[in-house]
Amino acid sequence: MQNNAAKSALIEAGRWVSQKGWVPATGGNFSIKTETGFVVTASGYDKGHLASEHFLELNQQGEITAGSGKPSAETALHLKLYQLQPDTECVLHTHSVAATVLSRFIKGDTLSIQGYEMQKSLRGVRSHEDALKIAIFDNDQDIDRLAELVAQRHQSEPVVHGVLIRGHGLYAMGNSVAETRRHIEGLEFLFACELERIKLESAL
Template identity: 50%
Template sequence: MSDPIAIAATADGLQPTLDLDHLVQASQQLIEAGRALDAAGQVPATGGNFSCRLSDRLMAVTASGCHKGRLTSGDILVSDFAVRLLGTSRKASDEARLHGQLYEDLPQAQAILHTHSRAATVLSLCHEGDTLNLEGFELNKALEGIKSHETPVRLAVFDNTQDIDALALDVRARLKADAGLHGYLIRGHGLYTWASSMTACRRHVEALDFLMGCELELRRQR
């Protein structure tokens, strides 16, 4: 009998194409990212979720409840962007839909990392507006598309909510209004960022965490 989850994933009548070599490569990238970000204190407990684009319809995404520093290939799930899982009975994070929405709206995005660093969590609560500008830092140039320290890094800021579908729509609207965003913060929660490769996405996380830490220190001194 066919797996009903696989059937659900192809309910529109279009068979998704899954490159198994690409899946193996994506799984290894996600496992390595988990180990590195755990070592850096970016994903405490079972916090965070990661993904890689597999095709124009599919993504590899971390399973719900997994410690990111101890991921195995069995913790990497395949789903379409609506989070209809392919060939598994395991559960993806409820926030996987935020990954799918970003892949739908940002064709250049090949990897997405969601982290729970201390700097992101605290700064998201301190900042009162709906956009955080990180300006004047040399490390701004670590973000894709930024060539000068004079170019601000912009992060959208959203209130925390358990209504992930509504949040995905809010993110979609913000991206349409501001195509220059490099990520977003959820208040009291953490950071989402994306890039054209997993290597670049990990660089984004590292740079943004440093920049947010600098911004917090500056605010303490004012």
């Protein structure tokens, strides 16, 4: 994808994600793989009101080649996800209530979901009976260290649809912008269902 097309796609995705309430304040960051490298959102902008000047262009090594502003510190994690899954074309990072709360409630390093028809919205999932596992990582301000932990985990449990960062949010990925958006919407529905299920069970 060319840089201008990538920016347009992310502007549209930003409006959609913002309307869902998944990127409050200036939270979240987005990226798309391009012909020359990557386009990523600059830090500090409302994702529901992005414009072309709110993006940075990076080469394949992650070095800034065009644009102004500060790249998000989490850009390194985007680049690591592209490296781990070469067919990934888009990464969207969101801060929904359900993803943030669930990632703190679950004490282990995996959120396991099973029994929901909506699981089939995710690439490769064929049945509600499949156990969908989303890796959870503790939040860390050292993004390079966090990215390396994701890479280490990927060796035994490949990252396919995305990862959760505890108390932070979801990084969803896909082989196109459309697939990444579908993965976010499917995962967020599943997270919301799990949160409601836990609350109902606690009330019994």
